[in-house]
Amino acid sequence: MEISDIRPDEYDRAAELWEASVRATHTFVTEADLDVFRPLVRASFGQIAQLAGLRAGDGLLIGFIGVQDENVEMLFLDPAYRGLGGGSLLLKHAFAHFAATSVDVNEQNPQAVGFYEHHGFRFASRSEHDSTGKPYPILHLRL
Template sequence: MIRTFQPNDLERVMELWLSANGQAHDFIPHSHWEEYFDAVEALLPQASVFVWETNGRILGFLGLNGRTVEGLFVDASARSRGIGKALLDHAKQECGALTLRAYQKNEGAVRFYRREGFLIQGRQTDRETGETELILCWEQRRNAVP
């Protein structure tokens, strides 16, 4: 079930953030994520965060800053079960238009977002890592037939 982030979720959400970043971005040293851990931990409660919880355990979360998806993370044991899609669909309903950045080398994430209707709008170099990021955008179709 999807629910709004609560302050007591922070430890588990940050655990997911660190482990999922390390797994998805094996082309970036794990020390990079460890270096930014404290900053993300401080900023995360200021974002709009939605968590997926099953049997009292958080298995995924999505963070929004306005209409920008700052991150979508799912526990390795729960991937490919629709949790990421459900969280993204929730954000789509909340916002009507979304933007995000994904590392070009994170091919699984890029495929996922493209499958979910995101279009590549541009590329940029992440100053911190030197890696190419894709800028992806999604917008709800106004006149789409259900």
């Protein structure tokens, strides 16, 4: 696996990875919510200041991380590649190249919370709703 920039012609693939990952890990998200989030996520790829992709040996995009103002805004992997160290590679890349020091994570996604805590993040605060106003509590974690 290697990390490189994501090209604009790969944004659709990144959006597919986002949705596959959310379906595998965010069991609390409804189909209606996916319909709301899908275009927002797709549009965000061109707006995130720092975006990097994880690639399989054949160059296929299998995951990505996005950082804005030192905050990890998104980290998603193809579910077939979970547990193989790709998420850790992306996060270490964000530490080294994007100066990431914080992340907001769904409280209802304990695997993600544990992943970030394993990498040194600690609870800083909590919000009752996500950034779209949905009733999905968010934990704000800091290094």
